Every structure is written in structure tokens, then in C-alpha cells.
Amino acid sequence: MKNRDPFKYFKTSPEIIRLAVMMYVRFPLSLRNVEDLLHERGIDLSHETVRYWWHRFGPLFAAEIKKRRVAGLKSSRWRWHLDEMFVKINGERHYLWRAVDHEGEVLE
Structure with missing residues (x-):
């Protein structure tokens, strides 16, 4: 069974989606602050888009981070x-x- 691409139907690149979601989650920023920071970097999107991406991809990113953290704990690192x-x-x-x-x- 193939893993489905969660970014398949999005026009925006996965790197930008990941950047927006991680900025919102990692730093104490509001959705509008994330929108402003991305606008300064030449990425125009709405704060509602960031909210939608956060709800859609947040659990996916959290699962990836948890999987990496658990794998790191099991290794000799x-x-x-x-x-x-x-x-x-x-x-x-x-x-x-x-x-x-x-x-x-x-x-x-």
C-alpha cells in the first residue's frame, strides 16, 4: 500500500506549508503575525490559510516529530x-x- 501524499491537491509547496505551520506552533505568534512574517519573505497568504493548514497538517507534523523523538530515544544518541x-x-x-x-x- 502506497503512502498518500497529503500535499497532493495544494498549489502551495510543502516547504511553505511546513514553514507556516511550524512558525505558528513553535513560536508564540498569532496567525496574523505568521501572515506578516511570511509576507515580508514574499509569500502572500491569508491568516485563515495558516489556520486551515494548522488544523489539516498539525497532527501530521506532530506525529512525525513524535516518531523521530521516539526513534532517537531508542538509539544510542x-x-x-x-x-x-x-x-x-x-x-x-x-x-x-x-x-x-x-x-x-x-x-x-
Whole structure:
């Protein structure tokens, strides 16, 4: 069974659709702000078009991201970086440590 192309009947390129949806989802922008930013880059479309694309392709993009994230967790790319040291403060010895994973999340 072939995978259907979700962008088949759209005149706009898949890269522009993906850019508009990801700008709306990733950054705290309104639909009109996304419209303005794309207009500055020479892409004329309505904020309603961005909303439609978000409803249509948002779950598809979320599933792709989730699939990549799960695949990344299963591989050996999962790494932690640990930094530790002893420090003297007012004559008392203290142990400090910090762990950071591959995504930049800090374990406190």
C-alpha cells in the first residue's frame, strides 16, 4: 500500500506549508503575525490559510516529530553530560554537580 501524499491537491509547496505551520506552533505568534512574517519573505497568504493548514497538517507534523523523538530515544544518541566539583565556601567543603541531556534539559 502506497503512502498518500497529503500535499497532493495544494498549489502551495510543502516547504511553505511546513514553514507556516511550524512558525505558528513553535513560536508564540498569532496567525496574523505568521501572515506578516511570511509576507515580508514574499509569500502572500491569508491568516485563515495558516489556520486551515494548522488544523489539516498539525497532527501530521506532530506525529512525525513524535516518531523521530521516539526513534532517537531508542538509539544510542541519548547522552548525558555530567559536571561535578568540590568547592570551599567559608571553610566548608561543598559538592556541586549538574547533569545535562542531549536536548539541553538540565537535571537539578
